[in-house]
Amino acid sequence: MKTFEPIFDGAADWAPPDLADTGPGSLVSLDIMHGNEELEDANATYARIVYRSTSGIDGSPTEVSGVVAVPPGQPPKGGWPIISFGHGTTGVQNKCAPSRFPTLPGNGFMMQAMVLNGFAVTMTDYQGLGVPGYYHPFLDSKTFGYNMIDAVRAIKRIGADLSNQWVAFGHSLGGMAAWAAADQNGTYGKGLDLMGTLAMAPAADMAGMADAAWDGTLTADQRVAMVFALETLSWSHPDLDLNKYRRGYTAENWDKLLDCLPPNLDDILATRSKMLNSDLKPETPADRDRLRDLLQAMAVPQNKLTTPLMVVYGTQDTLVDLPWFEQAVQKACGQGDAIQLEKSIGQGHSDLDSPFGLPWLRDRLTGQTIPNSCADEP
Secondary structure, eight states: OOOBOOSSTTSOOBOOOOOOOOSTTOEEEEEEOOOOHHHHHTTOEEEEEEEEEEOTTTOOEEEEEEEEEEOSSOOOTTOEEEEEEEOOOOOSSGGGOGGGSTTOTTTHHHHHHHHHTTOEEEEEOOTTSSSTTOOOOTTOHHHHHHHHHHHHHHHTTSSSOEEEEEEEEEETHHHHHHHHHHHHHHHHOTTSEEEEEEEESOOOOOTHHHHHHHHTOOOHHHHHHHHHHHHHHHHHOTTOOGGGTOOHHHHHTHHHHTOOOTTSHHHHHHHHHTOOGGGGOOSSHHHHHHHHHHHHHTOSOOSOOSSOEEEEEETTOSSSOHHHHHHHHHHHHHTTOOEEEEEETTOOSTTOOOSOSHHHHHHHTTTOOOOOGGGGOO
């Protein structure tokens, strides 16, 4: 029987992948990868996959790409536990998928750390990034949650010895995706054992961007997020007139603002730095209100949690305003969720650090309970 052999000594062989069915999480393809220094230093076997998932917008079947990595050596009894890793924002165009690059830009180090901590890793690109024919629903938590859960179903079909236990982790957009996986787990995650979720600086509820755009208070990070949100909302809601939300320099350079790749990355960043808040003010109060409603409909929470969640956030976040984040937490606590919160005083978005991380997720595999910060909420 053919095996999927690694490209260097020390890593595990995989049996042929299971390509048998067509349901959510089933595999479309698997291609062994090479070229990521961090994963190869860890002797991991890793591959690009395409798997089936579901749109959170209309429930239609989709195909999504991603990357899977498995540690070397003998797995523990029951197989390697799985971590579904949500990467941060890379863009909204199909070509912006991390899996399209052997180097996995910006993600190899985190995946290496997960492998070295004894996890098999599955990192989704998210719908619309990496597989032609589908649009990317930026900030749509339901779609992102489905993609994260189905990435776990997909890695279990690659031919490696894997556990049914899994955890979710992500930062920024990936933090929202991880929280969304926990949010959707009770209804969509049947048959898998989600043990815990760690969401760092999650873009949980970005509806406040509509009012910030109206008031002219968007930060530089929020202006970029607004461009991405408006473009993708116009894909899911074709009647949304972008010209009611953009003008001036921003409208003139819209396509360049949406770009995501080298060799002109410095030019893209320079273009983004010249956007003005006046370029992104909704035309009328009704346009502002519609945008707020569309963003709110995509936010988490949407369902009551069935598994432990920890959220780490900074008080100086320039993407996710503190009141926006606190609104999401208050809603979650109000519906009876148990959440462990870590507030990092003075830390922002990209520089957010935490003493928890992977050790906290490993502890969840033993079924340990977590402190419930919601009990302390007013």
